[in-house]
Amino acid sequence: MRTVLTSIFTLSIILIQAQTPCVNGMAGLYPCERIDLQYFMPLSEMDDAPGLNDIWGWVDPIDNKEYALVGMLDGTAFIDITDPLSPIYLGELPTHSSASTWRDIKVYNDHAFIVSEASGHGLQVFDLTRLRNVINPPELFDEDAHYNGFSNCHNIAINEESGYAYPIGTNQASGGPLFINIQDPMNPTLEGSYGDLFYSHDAQIVSYNGPDPDHQGKEIYFGFHGNSAEGLVIVDITDKTDPESLSTSGYDCQDYTHQGWVTPDHRYCFVNDELDEGQFGYNTRTRLFNIEDLDNPVLIGNYEADVTSTDHNLYTLDGRAYMSNYTSGLRVVDYSLLDNEIMEEVAFFDVHPSDNNAGYSGTWSNYPYFPSGNIVVTHRTDGLFIVKAQDLSEIVPSQAINTDICPAELSVNELETMSFNIAPNPTRDFITLTAEKDIKQIDIIDITGRIIHSELLNLYAGSAIRINLDVLEQGAYLVAINKDFRNTRRLIIE
Incomplete structure (x- = not known):
């Protein structure tokens, strides 16, 4: 068998x-x-x-x-x-x-x-x-x-x-x-x-x-x-x-x-x-x-x-x-x-x-x-x-493009409350994380989706903190806050 x-x-x-x-x-x-x-x-x-x-x-x-x-x-x-x-x-x-x-x-x-x-x-x-x-x-x-x-x-x-x-x-x-x-x-x-x-x-x-x-x-x-x-x-x-x-x-x-x-x-x-x-x-x-x-x-x-x-x-x-x-x-x-x-x-x-x-x-x-x-x-x-x-020559497209550049439910105020900033980027060994809302945790994710670095924070809106990243290898990563993995920023380690 x-x-x-x-x-x-x-x-x-x-x-x-x-x-x-x-x-x-x-x-x-x-x-x-x-x-x-x-x-x-x-x-x-x-x-x-x-x-x-x-x-x-x-x-x-x-x-x-x-x-x-x-x-x-x-x-x-x-x-x-x-x-x-x-x-x-x-x-x-x-x-x-x-x-x-x-x-x-x-x-x-x-x-x-x-x-x-x-x-x-x-x-x-x-x-x-x-x-x-x-x-x-x-x-x-x-x-x-x-x-x-x-x-x-x-x-x-x-x-x-x-x-x-x-x-x-x-x-x-x-x-x-x-x-x-x-x-x-x-x-x-x-x-x-x-x-x-x-x-x-x-x-x-x-x-x-x-x-x-x-x-x-x-x-x-x-x-x-x-x-x-x-x-x-x-x-x-x-x-x-x-x-x-x-x-x-x-x-x-x-x-x-x-x-x-x-x-x-x-x-x-x-x-x-x-x-x-x-x-x-x-x-x-x-x-x-x-x-x-x-x-x-x-x-x-x-x-x-x-x-x-x-x-x-x-x-x-x-x-x-x-x-x-x-x-x-x-x-x-x-x-x-x-x-x-x-x-x-x-x-x-x-x-x-x-x-x-x-x-x-x-x-x-x-x-x-x-x-x-x-x-x-x-x-x-x-x-x-x-x-x-296959032969596509006879197909006539008819779908209108989307002129709604950004969905209405994502208002400017909502986007601002979701945001945070990191600098410098690219970097070699550290970033400064600036909060536009309270941040309790930061996660850094590699391109495969694996969390490779996490830190618990007590960062309030309007404040900033330096985070050492000398343990990371060269490449591109995503940074997420508060376990919100839809709210990410791209990070390049040189």
Whole structure:
């Protein structure tokens, strides 16, 4: 009997991994709509990787082969997905220093540029053309170049048109973007930085071709500045020695401005706030900014999903936004009629079928830019999904955007009574906690949701206290007070 059960279990795993069309709302075990599963690669097929995070892609200009560049806790994996039904795990580039939950990868001129929150990691450079010659996979690769002008880094953005890389959230320039010339990929050269508005959590940099005549042809930085009041930050960084701030845009019900992406016509910017769903209790929300005037962006409303998952990373392509929203998986949202205030989900693939709750399990990110139409999606603890949307061309969106920016029941007074402040942030070994209401307890939570530090306090409204945090490792955390885990602030330990 045990042999029979084992055989059934093994067969089910094989079926889950193989190509599985989305039929009647399911692709095998996974809820879906109009997206088919091409292949699932579990961590066991990736040298038992301890976990995944971010992802990017590369297309070989010689033979058009497609490769997924997959961030792992302890390095970067390279996977040939040219045949999406039979992908090949080619090997791993180990981390430059130590393991970390956070790793980010971007590509310029057939080279991968890799950063991590691990202390001492710096910037790894890897020549992707080496993947053409892998004879006996998997291989253990080494880096081709390394830049040590910073230690840890949360993200990296690259403008492929200008040949500049922008590490963000480093231990330099108050966490603002660094300007690194990578036109010679093997010799990254620092040319400037912008730390006036402090820590940046993520960014996109474009050579601007949008409708604002004052800034056409300029190199423009769109920054997403974490728990700072600025939220969306737009800067002209054409002159690397003299960047010019154009605008900052906070918003109601703002908690942690995590990431965003502009539309290819540079008319809109979609912004994800990572903590607002858990904080305020509404469904998954993406802020929609009209950026036709870069000096005066206008928040026109929210896209609101029908689930409560936490949003994380999104990208735009051909009138659709590809959203990785943790527990609810990959969501494809049509914004082609946004001029008419219409934006609607047209497809999804849920890589985390157990729930759609606010939280940090499930997908970290996706890469939708392969010419084949295949999309790669990372699941933090399960593995890599290769999926492909069915024909979406006949679907006409009809859902109106939500123009109720902040729910009426969350009045300004209520938000103020819920709030507290921590500084400095980022920090190394302590914070000053300022109370706007009485605080009896503080809890610090890691990204897995585990409480790793608690203190009982007797802090009254209007007072402050210094809290030593030298026991915490480098990384990102949440701070909660009075056991109210919907009232949190993001904390970065450098």
